[in-house]
Amino acid sequence: MSDAALIDGKATAEALRARIAAAVATLPEPPGLAVVLVGEDPASQVYVRNKARQTHEAGMRSFEHRLPVTTSQGELLDLVARLNADPAVDGILVQLPLPSRIDANAVIEAIDPAKDVDGFHPMNTGRLAAGLPGLVPCTPLGCLMLARSVRPDLSGLEAVVVGRSNIVGKPMAQLLLAESCTVTIAHSRTRDLAEVCRRADILVAAVGRPRMIEGSWIKPGAVVIDVGINRVAAPDLGEGKTRLVGDVDFAGARERAGAITPVPGGVGPMTIACLLRNTLQAACRRRGWAAPDL
Ligand SMILES: NC(=O)C1=CN([C@@H]2O[C@H](COP(=O)(O)OP(=O)(O)OC[C@H]3O[C@@H](n4cnc5c(N)ncnc54)[C@H](OP(=O)(O)O)[C@@H]3O)[C@@H](O)[C@H]2O)C=CC1
Ligand SMILES: Nc1nc(=O)c2c([nH]1)NC[C@@H]1CN(c3ccc(C(=O)N[C@@H](CCC(=O)O)C(=O)O)cc3)C=[N+]21
Structure with missing residues (x-):
């Protein structure tokens, strides 16, 4: 299979921020x-x-x-x-x-x-779990937007989320469930993580371990969303230099995935854009302004 499409989080986030700025300009x-x-x-x-x-x-x-x-x-x-x-x-x-x-x-x-x-208050996490409107955590929301940019209909797909933190893994799983995915949440006690990952049509990695998810764990054609932000030594760039890498071995995964987010330039910029979106949404709700359609 040819190389995976690159999901451009930086450009997607810029476009979202431009829509937010246009909506903000109309507010009192x-x-x-x-x-x-x-x-x-x-x-x-x-x-x-x-x-x-x-x-x-x-x-x-x-x-x-x-x-x-x-x-x-x-x-x-x-x-x-x-x-x-x-x-x-x-x-x-x-x-x-x-x-x-x-x-x-x-x-x-x-x-x-x-x-x-941030959508971290139990009131908002509870509303998300119950399928009620509320403020949704920024990083998972950004991940969902990126996944939908290449697969607009996620319904019925196998989704695997690696990581179960309150800020990424759990809300990510809730959002994918709300999209009617069949959701598996994997974590440090999961047996045979490689085999679990190989089931995934949508794989979200939120672990915090540099390049832990190997290329051979990726189902051919899968959508891979890499949340990890890990700073590692980069002696090839010079003594004492570092670079950011994700939780996925990007080069290996790219040979099998259908689409993949890079690090940097993937989920990170979307997190900030979604924070601005949530701030606009909160302002409109609190102040009784009509919420713009983003
Ligand atoms: N791009 C962005 O905007 C953001 C990026 N991040 C990045 O995402 C990554 C995850 O962040 P966060 O969720 O806060 O991290 P946490 O450390 O809170 O959670 C990590 C999760 O990974 C699981 N895990 C750890 N080791 C393994 C393993 N060997 N196999 C399987 N699962 C494992 C843990 O399992 P267990 O529960 O069993 O311990 C835990 O559920 C980090 O790199 C962070 O920097 C975070 C927030 C925003
Ligand atoms: N209450 C709270 N809410 C958060 O959302 C939150 C937090 N605490 N603590 C820390 C994590 C991490 N996080 C990131 C946001 C943007 C980038 C980002 O923009 N990254 C760029 C590059 C950044 C760089 O080059 O250093 C990228 O991936 O392209 C990364 C990580 C939000 N977090």
């Missing part, structure tokens, strides 16, 4: 997104900076809160309460992971579900 006031970053994790700082820039480019307001790594849980909960009460804030994102002293679940549950643009 700009939606506002608050991003909270605790500590100095350099990778997180890059995401926060990219989010702020793209929020402005979409015509929205961005409120950044950078707190020292010594911040207590009480101080963080106070900030969340202020953001819940702030009428200019439509969306609240608290960057994860948080320092281990802080109970992340307590912080997520403190966010007003109507402003929970």
